[in-house]
Amino acid sequence: MFSINNWQQGKRWTNWANNIVSYPSTYHAPASIEAIQQIIKNMKKQQTLRVTGAAHSFSPVAMPEETALTLHNLRGLLSVDTKNLTATFYAGTYLYEIGPLLAEHQLALINMGDIQAQTLAGVIATGTHGTGVTLGSFSSMVTKWGFINGLGEYIEHERGTDDLSEALHVSIGLLGILVTVTIQVTPLYSLHYVSEKTNLEDALKNFQQTIRTHRHVEWFYFPGSDLIQVKKMDKVAPVEQNKWQRHLNEMNLQLVENGLFYVISELCKWQPRASSSVSKLSSKLVSEGVRTDLSYRMFPSPRSVKFTETEYAIPLQHFEACMEEIHAVLKKGKFTVHFPIECRTTKGEQGMLSPTQGEESAFLAFHMYKGMNETPYFDWVRVLMRKYNGRPHWGKVNDYDATNIRDYYPKFAAFNELRNEHDPNNIFVTSYFRRIFN
Known part of the structure; x- marks a missing residue:
């Protein structure tokens, strides 16, 4: 599991499996939405930033190059709507924290996988899932995203039938940093x-x-x-x-x-x-x-x-x-x-x-x-x-690149247009993503 004690300048960064390693020059652990906005606005030209979550991806999807950011200090349950069965969390909340928090309100997650070390932001951004043919991934539970785009703007977007909802569904961190999320929940079971x-x-x-x-x-x-x-x-x-x-x-x-x-x-x-x-x-x-x-x-x-x-x-x-x-x-x-x-x-x-x-x-x-x-x-x-x-799966070893991405995803061009709109300076586009978004 993630340890804030290892989040220090000059430290080597690696994922859980140790198959991805990098040496970011700057580490950030902001404690507010405003602090994240300022970090983005202070980014220098051609520098990149990645939110690393719990580092449980096997692909370089969360690998930081110049700048690494953790949402470790943005965790917890913000509100519960018992009538509409929704709960709003800071997106840095770890999965193992969610069950007990919801249980206090006699609520529960609709579904989850068999690993609970990840953050909400990470599992939603990568489409992480459990099992059940009538059930969807973590991404499918989201009713509203709160994210900070590459211009430092905080945006709240409710799920609808629009293109932005389809892009945010599995965004792999390329539209912005997910900081708050409202998800559909269910009575405790x-x-x-x-x-x-x-x-x-x-x-x-x-x-x-x-x-x-x-x-x-x-x-x-x-x-x-x-x-x-x-x-x-x-x-x-x-x-x-x-x-x-x-x-x-x-x-x-x-x-x-x-x-x-x-x-x-x-x-x-x-x-x-x-x-x-x-x-x-x-x-x-x-x-x-x-x-x-x-x-x-x-x-x-x-x-x-x-x-x-x-x-x-x-x-x-x-x-x-x-x-x-x-x-x-x-x-x-x-x-x-x-x-x-x-x-x-x-x-x-x-x-x-x-x-x-x-x-x-x-x-x-x-x-x-x-x-x-x-x-x-x-x-x-x-x-x-x-x-x-x-x-x-985006968070697992994969062969995605510019030669095959459109074959895998017919709406890739539409996603890329929205990505350019929300991150025109390519702050979130590391070497791994440049290989795909060439």
């Missing part, structure tokens, strides 16, 4: 969770029915194995798990899903040929069980074993064929990979840069343990995902 092992062939036959029977469905496919882990969660009335049982569950996650997995990951790093055997063994050791607790305690899982990740959204109707092809290749042991492929679903979203492009989508996340060579594996994934009309 709990989730009933079931984890089970099942045969891949049977799960594929039942996939479409399963994702429409349960609110949340998540797969973990272990490369080369015929066994997968299926996690299902459904909404129930608010009930809290016994504290002792919750503690035991947390210990199990830390010892098995992190401690033991770290040991076998180190083995694979030093003996890559063992990866296939380790993957198949891991599928047999899947933790099965049932539990129920408040939603904000059920969504996240601890992630202390570091990895690099690439993730793609494909149209939902292609999922079964895509998984069959993935399994056919990986069971041959062509790649030295033991990390499971995480499979989730979302509804389609009308954002100019949303990877779903309005279609119900399956998201497939491919991981490689830190220190192992991901290039051959990720290169194969990239080619395969093109076959199934896949678009990369």
Whole structure:
């Protein structure tokens, strides 16, 4: 998690996975909207600024070059509208802070992913998501954005059917710095969770029915194995798990899903040929069980074993064929990979840069343990995902550049026009983005 103690001039900046490193000359930690406005107005020509969030992106989307800014001092719940079920937050609020804050008002997030270290600004800007074919990303929850553009102007914009709403939906920090955000929330609820092992062939036959029977469905496919882990969660009335049982569950996650997995990951790093055997063994050791607790305690899982990740959204109707092809290749042991492929679903979203492009989508996340060579594996994934009309998640390793961006996003030119309008001096355009917005 982010530490303000490491936010010092002259410090090296790196993301969580340590695959992105930079050496910004200036660090800012403003405590007011006015302070951010002044920082932008004081930017020198050709200098760039990036808000780094919790540094949980695997792409350079948040990488600062000259100037780094954190919203760490702009956090918290600003207001709640219980009638319209909305809540307004400072955008620097970390996800792990939101659940308890909303619970005090008997409210909760509609959905979230399994990592809670990120900031609201980060997950909204990149289209970060959880799972559930009737549910959208964090971006879809926004009803109003409050942002400071590249001219230092503070703008509040309510979601509508206009182009600016479509651009702000997934803005990757290029229209301005998101400082306040109003999101749709829901009455407090709990989730009933079931984890089970099942045969891949049977799960594929039942996939479409399963994702429409349960609110949340998540797969973990272990490369080369015929066994997968299926996690299902459904909404129930608010009930809290016994504290002792919750503690035991947390210990199990830390010892098995992190401690033991770290040991076998180190083995694979030093003996890559063992990866296939380790993957198949891991599928047999899947933790099965049932539990129920408040939603904000059920969504996240601890992630202390570091990895690099690439993730793609494909149209939902292609999922079964895509998984069959993935399994056919990986069971041959062509790649030295033991990390499971995480499979989730979302509804389609009308954002100019949303990877779903309005279609119900399956998201497939491919991981490689830190220190192992991901290039051959990720290169194969990239080619395969093109076959199934896949678009990369902005916060994960991706191949976006000026030669392909318009193929991925038909409304890219319209987004770029709005970007030029709100950031005419290219304050937010680092080297990574210059490669795309050439």
